Amino acid sequence: MADEEKAPPEVHHYSDLQEVPWDIQNYWSQRYRIFSKYDEGVWLTDDAWFGVTPEPVANQIAAHIAERAPAGRSILIDAFAGAGGNTIAFAKTGKWKRVYAIEKNPAVLQCARHNAKIYGVDKQITFFEGDCFQVLKNQLKDLAPYSVIFASPPWGGPGYRSDEVFNLKTMEPYSLETLYKEYSAFSEHMALYLPRTSDVKQLAKFARGDSKAAVIHYCMEGHSKALCIYYGGFNVQS
Numbered sequence: 001m002a003d004e005e006k007a008p009p010e011v012h013h014y015s016d017l018q019e020v021p022w023d024i025q026n027y028w029s030q031r032y033r034i035f036s037k038y039d040e041g042v043w044l045t046d047d048a049w050f051g052v053t054p055e056p057v058a059n060q061i062a063a064h065i066a067e068r069a070p071a072g073r074s075i076l077i078d079a080f081a082g083a084g085g086n087t088i089a090f091a092k093t094g095k096w097k098r099v100y101a102i103e104k105n106p107a108v109l110q111c112a113r114h115n116a117k118i119y120g121v122d123k124q125i126t127f128f129e130g131d132c133f134q135v136l137k138n139q140l141k142d143l144a145p146y147s148v149i150f151a152s153p154p155w156g157g158p159g160y161r162s163d164e165v166f167n168l169k170t171m172e173p174y175s176l177e178t179l180y181k182e183y184s185a186f187s188e189h190m191a192l193y194l195p196r197t198s199d200v201k202q203l204a205k206f207a208r209g210d211s212k213a214a215v216i217h218y219c220m221e222g223h224s225k226a227l228c229i230y231y232g233g234f235n236v237q238s
């Protein structure tokens, strides 16, 4: 491991099933699919287990964005960095001059920073603790012309697991409309990581006049884990 920093109290590296809280045991049993370097000391808060993008999916998304981002875009902003699943994958591609990772929960951000060190990519990433909408408007506004935004928001609200079609209007705490409006004021080039059952009509609503918006499902073992909607001229059809 890169250093001997101390984990905040809500951050853990569980190495034995007996220490793992019951509601994350299922996630822990898949820990190497989530972070292949788990045993090198990966940190997570108990809540972060539920939201982290598994490494193979994060790698696929990072490859797609790197290959198909519009010309002239050299900055990748991960607006909801969490424990770093996607951020690390973006940095590993070597495509970006800089990766900016924003996370409002300080303990979770510390996990992202620590996990990026384990993967040897922390030097390519600038970490921001705070609200992504504010950070985009304030600290990062000058980078807008060069940036692509990736966002994996929380999928809270009614129905994520039970509804056949997930309603993006009632997604909490940020609806699709809120995300789209906030991000498009900064950069039209964005990829949003959303539940696999997301309402396609709602996704299409924001693609008006943008013939190249596209949905890609990301699958593991023959099952869709989630989808990304790409808005703003990603070269996703070739």
Ligand SMILES: C[S@@+](CC[C@H](N)C(=O)[O-])C[C@H]1O[C@@H](n2cnc3c(N)ncnc32)[C@H](O)[C@@H]1O
Residues within 6 Å of the ligand: 051, 052, 053, 054, 079, 080, 081, 082, 083, 084, 085, 086, 087, 102, 103, 104, 105, 108, 130, 131, 132, 133, 152, 153, 154, 155
């Ligand atoms: C689904 S998780 C992201 C997981 C991440 N992609 C990963 O692979 O580890 C969503 C994260 O967004 C953070 N978050 C929620 N609202 C935020 C905001 N307004 N600005 C920045 N981060 C926020 C939450 O604390 C949570 O860690």
